[in-house]
Amino acid sequence: MILILDGILCIGTIVIDHALQKTRVHRIVYLLCIILVMGATVDGFAAGKDQQSLLHEAYVNGKLDREEYYLYLMQSVLDPENVPDEFATDIPLRCGTDVLREVEANLPSLSPELQELFSILDTRPETECEYVSPDSLFRLHYDTTSGMATPPVPTEDLDSNMIPDFIENMALYADSAWRQIVTNFGYHRPPSDGTLGGDSLYDIYFDQFQYYGVTNGDTEGSEPWDDYSSHIVLNNSFSTFPPNQDPDGSQKGSMKVAIAHEFYHAVQFYYDAFIDTWWKEQTAVWMEDEVYPGIHDNYNYFDDFWPSPEKSLFEEGIVRHMYGAFVWPKYLAEVNGNILIKDILEEMADPLSSLINVMIDVLDNYGTTFDDEFKEFLFWNYMTGSRDDGQHYVDAADYPEIGIEHTFDTLPVLHVTSFSALYSCGSNYIEVHNDSS
Numbered sequence: 239m240i241l242i243l244d245g246i247l248c249i250g251t252i253v254i255d256h257a258l259q260k261t262r263v264h265r266i267v268y269l270l271c272i273i274l275v276m277g278a279t280v281d282g283f284a285a286g287k288d289q290q291s292l293l294h295e296a297y298v299n300g301k302l303d304r305e306e307y308y309l310y311l312m313q314s315v316l317d318p319e320n321v322p323d324e325f326a327t328d329i330p331l332r333c334g335t336d337v338l339r340e341v342e343a344n345l346p347s348l349s350p351e352l353q354e355l356f357s358i359l360d361t362r363p364e365t366e367c368e369y370v371s372p373d374s375l376f377r378l379h380y381d382t383t384s385g386m387a388t389p390p391v392p393t394e395d396l397d398s399n400m401i402p403d404f405i406e407n408m409a410l411y412a413d414s415a416w417r418q419i420v421t422n423f424g425y426h427r428p429p430s431d432g433t434l435g436g437d438s439l440y441d442i443y444f445d446q447f448q449y450y451g452v453t454n455g456d457t458e459g460s461e462p463w464d465d466y467s468s469h470i471v472l473n474n475s476f477s478t479f480p481p482n483q484d485p486d487g488s489q490k491g492s493m494k495v496a497i498a499h500e501f502y503h504a505v506q507f508y509y510d511a512f513i514d515t516w517w518k519e520q521t522a523v524w525m526e527d528e529v530y531p532g533i534h535d536n537y538n539y540f541d542d543f544w545p546s547p548e549k550s551l552f553e554e555g556i557v558r559h560m561y562g563a564f565v566w567p568k569y570l571a572e573v574n575g576n577i578l579i580k581d582i583l584e585e586m587a588d589p590l591s592s593l594i595n596v597m598i599d600v601l602d603n604y605g606t607t608f609d610d611e612f613k614e615f616l617f618w619n620y621m622t623g624s625r626d627d628g629q630h631y632v633d634a635a636d637y638p639e640i641g642i643e644h645t646f647d648t649l650p651v652l653h654v655t656s657f658s659a660l661y662s663c664g665s666n667y668i669e670v671h672n673d674s675s
């Protein structure tokens with residue numbers, strides 16, 4: 239039984255969990271969420287902090303001025319060896335795409351010196367080696383010795399064909415991502431970059447940085463909306479990232495999800511290169527599992543989402559929380575079909591569209607509403623781990639259990655209790671254990 243109590247600013251959902259009644263006392267879960275138009279950005283909460291979070295924290299606290307902040311952000315992607323040691327960290331980041339987007343958006347207001355440095359660093363390198371993927375869709379540019387234009391890739395060559403196995407594997411994974419996203423799912427191919435990189439094939443480069451990869455916009459396309467050509471820069475070894483469940487090994491698993499993620503960004507650039515960061519990253523992390531199911535590298539971000547559901551679904555300041563929120567598009571796709579995510583992206587090609595309004599309109603076309611989907615999403619997030627009943631997320635049993643704000647044994651609660659501050663489309667979960675129906 240679900241009772242929905244709607245108010246102007248809050249939505250309460252009382253759920254009597256029938257699936258658990260046979261083995262334990264009746265459980266009443268009260269989900270309290272605030273849905274606001276705008277949300278606030280809060281500081282990171284993970285024990286370990288990535289470089290982007292460290293830089294943002296130093297900037298907010300006045301330890302970096304604006305020029306220094308954007309200089310180090312730029313260097314974290316394009317010139318990582320020159321970022322000061324105090325911001326060094328072993329915590330990896332999924333994607334540097336929107337780091338560069340942020341730098342580019344602020345570049346006109348930065349000093350001429352910084353603008354010139356960006357222009358220099360953002361130039362495609364001239365590598366010593368190139369390799370065309372088996373499907374003739376990608377051109378991979380790489381070096382094999384130190385001191386060249388780019389850091390060397392692993393040179394192991396078990397088939398002795400003079401092409402590093404690392405490059406051959408990456409080319410195969412890239413072709414597979416293209417087939418799944420463009421051919422099978424029906425997305426538009428990325429805009430052509432003309433002859434940049436040598437020809438019209440999509441170009442991939444390699445660098446040594448903390449990111450899995452970055453999709454870098456090149457030139458504005460020919461459509462009457464914000465479409466851009468692009469190229470991808472991937473990590474040059476994938477040797478230091480967290481483990482995943484790929485039977486071929488974690489290194490290859492990281493390579494697969496990285497190209498699936500970044501190539502989806504390249505596809506997104508056809509529809510709207512400036513789509514909201516939170517949705518761009520959530521859907522790119524979601525797409526990793528759609529292209530390469532079973533690797534579950536995105537599970538590495540569970541600790542940055544599930545313990546703190548009060549954080550905004552639209553949060554962009556806490557990068558790893560944004561990645562962990564991939565379950566929002568995953569929920570929408572499992573309930574309404576994968577085509578819904580594509581429909582939202584296609585509607586974003588209208589330069590006057592706002593993402594939330596597009597979501598509202600598309601969901602309306604599917605016979606539902608944003609509010610109803612979000613409330614059901616909260617319930618799905620409760621039905622994970624030991625509570626999985628086989629009727630919600632396909633992999634719900636593997637998911638963590640949502641952070642419970644308070645647990646009560648009796649109603650009414652007679653003492654005043656504090657709650658975590660709620661942000662835009664955030665939630666608090668309150669459990670009430672009651673020995674009567």
